[in-house]
Amino acid sequence: MLKYGFGGKLLRVNLTEKIFKIEKISSSWIKPLIGGRTTNTQRLYDELDPNCDPLGEDNIIIFGVGPLTGSILPASAYFIVTAKSPLTGILGDSAAGGSFGPEMKQTGFDQIIITGKAKGLLYLMITDKEVEFIPATNLSGKTIVETTCYIRKKHKDYAIQVAAIGAAGEHQVLYSTIVSSGNRVNGRTGMGAVLGSKNLKAIAVRGGSDVNIARPEAFLQSCMEGRRDIIESQPHYEAYHAYGTPALLSSTAPAGVIAVRNYQRNTFEDWEALSGETLKREFVKTMRGCASCHVACGPFHNVQAGEFAGTFGEGPEYASAELGILMDCNNLAAELKYQELCNQLGIDIYSAGTGIAWAMECYERGILTDEDFDGRPLSFGDYQSVVDIVPKIAYRQGFGNILAEGEKRAPKLVGQGSEKFRYHVKGQSPVTEDPRAHKGFGLQNLTGTRGADHLKGNVLYMRHILRHTQINMDISGEGLMMDLRCPDGVGRAVKWGEDMTATLNSVGMCTRTLGSIQILTRLLCSATGVDFTDEELLVIGERIFNVQKAFNARQGLTRKDDDYSVPEKFTKEPIKDGPCKGMIFERDLMLDEYYQTREWDVETGLQTIKKLDKLGLMHVAEELEKVNAIK
């Protein structure tokens, strides 16, 4: 039984039978796995039938928190949702901050494991004392905020936190999301569709138990260190605190790193209309933070005049600002409206946005015509058409029904060579930083275990976290900032970035704030009372990344899947304009280096028995041997 830092229990819910079971979590899990993403992954790997239908009854969806989630430590509000993804057909997992994780932690359940399928729409009310299955047919079609308010009012408790799906999840749009705390999104890999397929509208949590800290004094001291470290050494702290992540646009847009018009160009003159500064000046009322975090990088905005008056919410993130550029739209209010609709209807803005940009290019090239759209056609620069299509995606109407099928299927439905303009990896579209210009982003898109991914490689922050370690020296010489436009060293950087991110996801922390692994180790030791070393923490990250890789290898993925859907676009066609003109994506060079650093087989991209043995994963290796997916 886990005593400190954990609730120590897990909850199994079977929706078909409407029953639940509470189990104790064995303390043997903590040393090799910690919690959060790692325990979720291991459990899914152990318990899921790899051939199951992601939208069927057999799929398992797991909510998990880590030992530091919800503590007084800043940036420790994360919870992770893991299931087999309906979008990609492989491992799906997605993290979110806000206040849901901390509240879930106080219910005493470190994991909530949901299986089966309810007969009618319902929601779960989970407290430390009971689990209720409450009919929710009246909540059908309701937005996230409406659902949250309804549940709070019904139970007469406004501290209840709700993670819900919107109309998109109910209609099983393949990239639908789970949204909690109003605007905090488990965005990628279609976790909302999995909940929708189970007829589960929402999970409401309200904790009443308390979480004990093993050594409170030491923990407090480490928290103070962590807080100071974020303020003093996080390179973007000031900018995030003032503008949120869109602040990054002012460095990347002029550098020609961002893709314009669905990767046709790389210069966008009017980027200032979408920048963090403009956002702050025009619309932001205050900043919003996740539980316990002083970075407060969520700009709360309210549009008060013009055609999109009344729009409000948190955000946008940097990556959603990029989407405006991808669609060649420079109207910030429209972008905020687009985001509000996506969040409240429960759609992943990246998969939807890149899909819209793809349709725009198809329209420009005459593959799609006016008749294909029942209404305003999607064309570059037409922001109104973007805002109009979002509800159609959520409710699967007209052309929205095609876009709702996701990255792999939608181009097949359109045909006529449209596949050539839909760029994704393993069925998930990347955030639109051009891989040819930003090699680090490019490579982590290929190697991400949940498809193209900018959050699980995190190369931008990795050096910062490892700055006092030998690893940083090994990657970037004298601990200098590595130039991510040069392919050398990117493979190594991505490997360490992925491992470190996995560790942070496991303890329940935000991946882009804390700046030192030494502090993290001290925090974890004082909170749980278990002794860890810095090296052990990194190995935990590496171990779980290997389990995630094995999850996908078990389903037959190899090196050829670690590639863009249209590789020649990036490896052969150089960037046409801007400061990065002429650059291409040196895929093979970086992938080779990456596999070598991981000690995997370079030729096939598969793991090796030797490496898995070293990580204490022989049980995984044995299973992979059965399906011939290991070298």
Add this chain to the structure above:
Amino acid sequence: MDISKCTGCKKCETACAFFHTKQVSNHLSRIKVLNLYENGIDSPVVCQQCNERYCINECPNEALSIGSLGEILVDMDVCSLCANCEDACPIGAIQLFNDEVLVCNLCSGDTECIMACTEEALSFETQEENSSLSEYKLTSVKLTPSQKRFEYVRKQGIELRKTWRENRA
């Protein structure tokens, strides 16, 4: 309290519980943060040391008294856990949990919540006259503490949103 600065991060809430009990639990906190996603207002609710002192008036056992800083002091030896104070408070700032009466004691002037807040949304000032909560009293009858806090924040939020519109104009 300046709710226009509040980010809703709940640092004050976790800090309060942690310093009083060394545990992580928002139930044990004496300051409670509400996130109103429907109108985008976040705000902490805590004892205002109000003019009326509804809680003291309703206590049948004289377990509550006023301390040197104006804070409410609880004498658990004579408290009968009747929850009259909880019912009386118009803003839900005093509450029973696990056989204990939780109300802000101003940490003897060294307030942990204010130190935890990085946004300067909380401050501690001695005023000539205590504020009045009578405008919240009538509408708070028969509500749970959580509902009372919600109504309190909602009303303040309406005022805050007015200033957004004025600033815009």
